Amino acid sequence: MPDAQEAVRRLAVVGAGPRGVMLLERLLARLEGSAPGAHPARLRIDVVDPYPPGPGRVWRTDQSELYLMNTPAFFPTACAADNPGLRPSTAAQTFDQWRRVHPEASLGVQRHQYPARAVYGRYLRHLYQDVVAGLRARPEVADVVEHRAEVTALHPTTAGGARLELRDADGAASELAADAVVLCLGHQPAELSPGQARMAAAARGRDDLHYQGPQIPSDVDWDTVEPGARVLVRGMGLNAFDLLAQLTQGRGGVYRRTGDGPGRALAYEPSGREPRVHLMSRRGVPYLPKAEVDAFVPRGVTLSYLSDAAVDALSARHGALDLAEHLWPLLHRDVVRHYYATLVRAQPEILGGPVEARRFLDELVGQLEEAGRGAPVTSAHAEELLQRYAPGRRFLDILAYTAPFEDAVFASHEDYQRAVADLMEQACVEAALGEESPFMMAVGALHAGRLRIKAWVAEGRIAEDSRIRDVQGWFEPLVEGLASGPPLWRVEQMLAVHRAGLLTWAGPAPVVDAEERAFSVRSPQVGAADSLGPAVVEGEWLVEAMMPPNRVQAASSPLIRGMLDDGVAAAGTWEDEEGVRVPATGFDVTGRPHRLRAADGAVHEDVYVLGLQLSGVQWGTAIAAEAGADPAGRALFLADADAVAQAVLAG
Ligand SMILES: Cc1cc2nc3c(=O)[nH]c(=O)nc-3n(C[C@H](O)[C@H](O)[C@H](O)COP(=O)(O)OP(=O)(O)OC[C@H]3O[C@@H](n4cnc5c(N)ncnc54)[C@H](O)[C@@H]3O)c2cc1C
Missing domain, CATH: 3.50.50.60 (FAD/NAD(P)-binding domain)
Structure with missing residues (x-):
């Protein structure tokens, strides 16, 4: 001492x-x-x-x-x-x-x-x-x-x-x-949002309704969920997969290999002590599985267009960069290039055979090298080219994966189950192909782009209004759902529990209510087979499968609340597109x-x-x-x- x-x-x-x-x-x-x-x-x-x-x-x-x-x-x-x-x-x-x-x-x-x-x-x-x-x-x-x-x-x-x-x-x-x-x-x-607080209030003081707010999954006592209970789960990201593990294997159920291919590789043998789980999210689909590759970014991914040199040149010209205007057109070209380069390598027959496929790729790369600024224009030209080699084949629209069922309507709850199961099974096939999957390589490019953009955000090179409008508004949800999902076998487990009759999915844009009897969820896009109204699923439990928000203003801890109340700290601010300063999520530093x-x-x-x-x-x-x-x-x-x-x- x-x-x-x-x-x-x-x-x-x-x-x-x-x-x-x-x-x-x-x-x-x-x-x-x-x-x-x-x-x-x-x-x-x-x-x-x-x-x-x-x-x-x-x-x-x-x-x-x-x-x-x-x-x-x-x-x-x-x-x-x-x-x-x-x-x-x-x-x-x-x-x-x-x-x-x-x-x-x-x-x-x-x-x-x-x-x-x-x-x-x-x-x-x-x-x-x-x-x-x-x-x-x-x-x-x-x-x-x-x-x-x-x-x-x-x-x-x-x-x-x-x-x-x-x-x-x-x-x-x-x-x-x-x-x-x-x-x-x-x-x-963190404090509950007003909508969450309403659901919590509906369950307060009742033995037959239970509400679980956003929480780190290991801080929740899942044993309190009774066998056979109907559990509505809001969120289909990683917390939902955690919850599923606890309510299946954690209840003594067993996953067995079926010998079938990806998407159907596991079967679930229930213990009889599981609840029934109904998953929902705005997008209506779970996070996709990660590709089976041996690196954080697939080794075959390089960013040719969203390069440091290109972005340095843009910064020199424009100052603070706008994700949608400056960066996305470059990253989009990298995404397209990886998708089609992989398709040409792995499935050239789709483009008329190896020689034609090679010619297609040369032409496509020529277009991408010269492409103008807007992603839609790049796509339109490339689509024309694709139609010459693979008539009728749809051009990759990666943005559509933000909400894959956005424009779809389903006649019944059962129809919706088939659509989600098909999509997730196909995602498992792609994930198992690893670097041989055009889709997973496109996602890999997106993921690599996100990592670069993160660094540019930290360096203050992305305009604050674009952080709000683009990074938070659409880019993050897109990449999260595609590139931040669980390992493949966790999705195999989810599909196995679905086939065992213990898990369903509610449709996109779900509306949750607390009724007299139970919580309920309905999607405007999923009809009821036996009526003109939407399909309704009820549950005694409503679980928010998400972390408490990382926002200092929402934090409920005495330390952060006190620091903000006493003026010892403040939330940082961002300037929105109208030039108004709006609170950022972190401290002002x-x-x-x-x-x-x-x-x-x-x-x-x-x-x-x-x-x-x-x-x-x-x-x-x-x-x-x-x-x-x-x-x-x-x-x-x-x-x-x-x-x-x-x-x-x-x-
Ligand atoms: C469930 C979960 C799974 C995750 N999985 C991954 C993953 O697989 N890979 C990955 O890269 N990241 C993952 N993350 C991200 C995670 O944020 C980081 O990996 C890491 O935990 C962040 O470290 P941290 O020290 O900043 O925060 P934390 O891990 O949250 O640690 C903060 C610590 O501060 C303490 N603390 C807080 N307030 C006070 C106070 N007022 N007084 C005293 N002590 C206080 C807390 O008790 C805690 O121990 C995961 C996060 C969660 C919640």
């Missing part, structure tokens, strides 16, 4: 999930890389989280192993290991490196498999412990002290730094003084190292923000950093943490 005379600088790290660990690892790396005596004040680090530090809340090691990561083992890292330009600490290990050394703790998960979230939590715990041991061994570190508590308030002090109020699990309050604070708050509880700004615009020099609450200046703040990736791009969050570590040490 330091003696009383020694200068000690106190750093509070609030939140010790992946971002908190990342920050600590960057501190260690920087200390290990600095000259002796470079940091005269010793550092006392207080780590505050009500959950075990390392895994934190999301990656708790005691959660069901049926909850899986949505990124394969080779992808995530919570520290700089093979990331160019970032010096790793002696404790650094990516998840993939850790699981190879710890086959038992990692349940034998392989590089391309999707680990249980509890297993990723073990990695985070291990990494955290190693990093903290490394920090404690440093002469520049006075101590690392853990507090199993929630920070309920932050009061900046006139001398800089802040006074934090803490509350532990027993409700006991305490205080902590800090010269610097780093907020790594991650996923936060400076550029990197992302210091917090107060409501009056003053900068808190010693309060930093990392992770989800940076969503006003970044896009896609939830996802982990990618092992081995460039800190200017897919490992941006490591660079953020590194910059904060540098600023804290410069203190």
Whole structure:
């Protein structure tokens, strides 16, 4: 311990999930890389989280192993290991490196498999412990002290730094003084939207109706859903797949291989303890499965048109870029090119045989190289060309996948089930083809484009109005539904449960109501076979299969609410197309190292923000950093943490 005379600088790290660990690892790396005596004040680090530090809340090691990561083992890292330009600490290990050394703790998960979230939590715990041991061994570190508590308030002090109020699990309050604070708050509880609050109110005080609001799935007690209950589920993304695993395998049901091809590869044998599940979403279809490929972006995908050089030239000419006007026409050409190049390689017979297919591709690429700015014009020319080689074949309309049934009408609930099952079975076939699927390669190009656009958003190169109108408005929903789905076998499981008679889908644009007897859902696009009205499905349960929104204004935690109410923090703003400033989703912060700004615009020099609450200046703040990736791009969050570590040490 330091003696009383020694200068000690106190750093509070609030939140010790992946971002908190990342920050600590960057501190260690920087200390290990600095000259002796470079940091005269010793550092006392207080780590505050009500959950075990390392895994934190999301990656708790005691959660069901049926909850899986949505990124394969080779992808995530919570520290700089093979990331160019970032010096790793002696404790650094990516998840993939850790699981190879710890086959038992990692349940034998392989590089391309999707680990249980509890297993990723073990990695985070291990990494955290190693990093903290490394920090404690440093002469520049006075101590690392853990507090199993929630920070309920932050009061900046006139001398800089802040006074934090803490509350532990027993409700006991305490205080902590800090010269610097780093907020790594991650996923936060949020207020219900007015529509959700109405549904919650309908179920309040009743034993026969149950409402489950947005929540991290592992925080929900699924055992309270009775066997045979009818469960309406709003959302068909990853939370819905989590819920399905709990209510099938988690109830003792078994998936067996059928020996059939993709889309019909599994059969479900119920235990008899399952509820019946009715899934719904605005689009009316579940997220599509990920392609079976061995990289985060298929190896065969390169962006020829949405290139850095092209985008640099556009930036030089236009300043802030508009996604729809400047970037989408380029990305669309990459999407088209990958689709047809794969078709030519994998199924040339569709275009009249290998020679004709090659000629088609040469002509198409010639067109794309010269294409003007608008995607519709590119499509119209390419479609004409396609008709010469494959008369009657429809040209790829990737935007139509945002809402595949937008203009469709279904005569009955049963008709709709067939349509969704067919679409999802076909998606499984495509996913199984991996890089041989034209569709999955088009989606791969879209996904690669999203990753580049994320980096440009973080660099402030995308106009704010275009972020609202385009990135949030249509691009994100499109790419999420196509490229952020579960692994293939999770969709196989969903189809198997459907065939077992335990799962149906409600139609697009569903309308949910709380009736006297039950919750109900109907889609204006799906008729009832026995009446002139829409098909209606009822349920005793209504579950929102989604995370609480990542929006500081909606956060219900005392810390964020208090900071906003006291003016210690404010939501950032974006300028919309009318030039009006509208609230962004994250805190108002400076550029990197992302210091917090107060409501009056003053900068808190010693309060930093990392992770989800940076969503006003970044896009896609939830996802982990990618092992081995460039800190200017897919490992941006490591660079953020590194910059904060540098600023804290410069203190
Ligand atoms: C269910 C789920 C599955 C996911 N799966 C993947 C995946 O497969 N791949 C991927 O890349 N990303 C995934 N993500 C995204 C996820 O956001 C990141 O992987 C990661 O968890 C973000 O780390 P974080 O530290 O920023 O936030 P979190 O993991 O949310 O950690 C924040 C920590 O801060 C603590 N905290 C919050 N408020 C306070 C307070 N007031 N006082 C003290 N402590 C506080 C919390 O208890 C928590 O431990 C998933 C997210 C969720 C919710």
